[in-house]
Amino acid sequence: MAEHHRTRLVAAGVTKRFAGGGRRPSHVAVDGVDLAIEAGRSIGIVGESGSGKSTLARLFLGLTSPSDGRIELDGEDLTEILSVRSRLVAFRRRVQFVAQDTTSSFDPRRSLGDTLARPARELLGMNGSDSAALAVRTVARLGLDPAMLSRLPGQVSGGQRQRFSLARALVVQPDVLVCDEVVSALDVSVQGAILNLLCDIRDEFGTSIVFVSHGLPATAFIADEIAVMYRGRLVEHGPTEQVVEHPQHDYTRRLLAAQTGPGDADAVLTAGVTP
């Protein structure tokens, strides 16, 4: 059971049902999902809009609770963890979230430095100067310019804001980073840089990465393993190369067929040119 110790977050038979209202029928967003997030590994959760992938991410983050089944962190039920204030704080430190929309996830009136120092104060109990120093160290380790911390979120580009959004999540050195469509809204030319950064984070800090996306190429690049969601169910899960090269489920095959466009051969030939 050595493998078991390396497991961080587990979904065990998790179902999430949303109650209907008026003429709206009730809806099963996540349907009996079993999935384990391993330490230091990246897992991609792919599927189309409405497949339940974002709801599953929210369940892992404890932002919504399962209707059936359980989410566990190191074998402990998340519902119990969240019911005790001190354990909730410890959970928030260990499991962090990065969202697609960086405009709405930053307070426009606070400097980036202020925003980045806040999790260190709230979750690590640091004082003002220590938390500010930690924010500077984190930003520097990610190859960002600490001088930019004095700026407001509106004074940096979308790509830079997403880098700071990653930095904010990493300030508290989480064990798990849940990323929901973090590159979808960015200029294509900065998507690659963010994806490279996520790989570095996984490899240098041993952070587990849950990469939720509808974009299969970006997911295949970042993920060690891929889980495919379809209408709330987990229809396929395996090592990335296996899922991409030998898809078992018909839906996975369709997803792959939709993503392979012209011009990809060119990318293969030139992929090795970077220093």
Place this chain on the structure above:
Amino acid sequence: MTTPGTAQLEVIGLTVRYSGQVDAPAVDDVTFSIAPGELVALVGESGSGKTTLGMAVGGFSDPAATVTGELRLAGRSIPPPAATLLPYRRAGVSMVFQDPMSSLDVVWTVRSQFSAVLRGTGVTDRAEIRARTAQWLLKVGLTDPDRVMASRPYELSGGMRQRVMIALALCSAPALVVADEPTGSLDAENSRAAMASFIDLARDSGTSLLMISHDIRLCREYADRILVMHRGKVVEQLAANAVDDAVHPYTRALLRCVPTMANFTVRRLPTVDSFLGTGELVDG
């Protein structure tokens, strides 16, 4: 390529320099043309000057910027706008902006905004205005036109606002639409659906389209031609089906910097900056 005289839009030696800009201008001696009904994509990274170029074509240049060169619409030269604080709508050209909240009038109902545009094109009958508005709202997939017409922009979702914006741009039957990342404010999946519907409507209406985008791979799917912009210059013009034949290093960098199903096993993705670093990328 279009022959002179048949182009819907001709841009000849256009240069835009912001006040206080001492280094290279934002748009630097750009020349291209768009044929009637042609869909041309202008691609480049943020800061490449593509939005500044689109604004100049649409008549929305910063009043403090210096605009030189020539713009011709259907063969007629159009003068650069006077240095007034209020940009005016250039006859025959519609704009679609990335952020509908800041470009729609926040206190007017959708119906009033359509009414203003349609009156500008000579439609004055109230019943006719109402019918045309409802028709356009249905065309862009807004299934309850009465409710949308009575709404103010803040009462609609982001996706609905963007569809209103697209309908508003097309309802005046413009000769040219300039669309700057028209679905950029939507989430990725809504964005793809809205883009597909916008392209279909533009094709149906026969308008010429200048589409500004950062995503060259997406543009190749629907555009006829692609212009690649880098540091204020159009460095390459390509037929959309010949993107693989791109010769400019910057165009090739833009194509390679995104992961694909063919290169996902690489250790690191190349970035445009890494091409700059190798010295492979030279301005030309």
